[in-house]
Amino acid sequence: MEAAQNEKRVLIVTSVEPERVAVLRGLRDDSRFTVRIGGVGPIAAAASTARILATEEPFDLVICAGISGGFVDQAEVGSLVVASEIVCADLGAETAEGFSSLDELGFGSASVPVDQELVAHVTDALQRAGLSARKGPVLTLSTVTGTAATALVLSKRMPGAAAEAMEGYGVAVAAQDVGVPVLEIRAVSNAIGPRDKSAWRIKDALAALEAASSVLREVL
């Protein structure tokens, strides 16, 4: 399918190949979308996204998409989260009084704003398609949470946080740097807490990611 000149061009960045495959299946060859692997973690994701934005066609929207952990009682395994805020939860300083974010230290922002109308539009569309979806803050961390104690610290630091993953902030900073709006869409594969990779429902999360991608074709 040829993309008309006035159609929105969307770059979707995933961390690994199985996520890219799931997204492509949902998009069914829609040529408005470019889907690339950005690598695991915020640094690889930022570097890859910046390179793609600098060297490929101009994009109107960047989406970080993939699987994630979900905070217990906020986002169930198999459900989708659209980031209402993209927050780097471990960017700051540890002090005797606790964690100080980049914002509190006065060195910039550990959070990238997203267009709330677009977030609501996409979340509504996912729900109308019968998918379990909500909006909420999505945390970016360089280290996957692996204990109940860390999960508690994070949910106290960011009340209402819905999900955590490892790339959103990196992708978002690269997009923000060139003035392109950004979204983060996550399919929850596991509950955040004690590490038990055997309990990760990766197949279910990839199926939800595919279904979400097919909705994106309709709404963007």
Ligand SMILES: O=C(O)c1cccc(C(=O)CC[C@H]2O[C@@H](n3cnc4c(=O)[nH]cnc43)[C@H](O)[C@@H]2O)c1
């Ligand atoms: O093993 C597989 O088949 C497989 C298929 C797709 C993806 C994976 C990954 O391990 C992707 C790593 C990716 O997942 C995000 N993620 C998922 N759960 C969490 C979490 O609890 N905390 C933080 N990140 C999480 C993360 O963005 C990684 O890049 C494996």
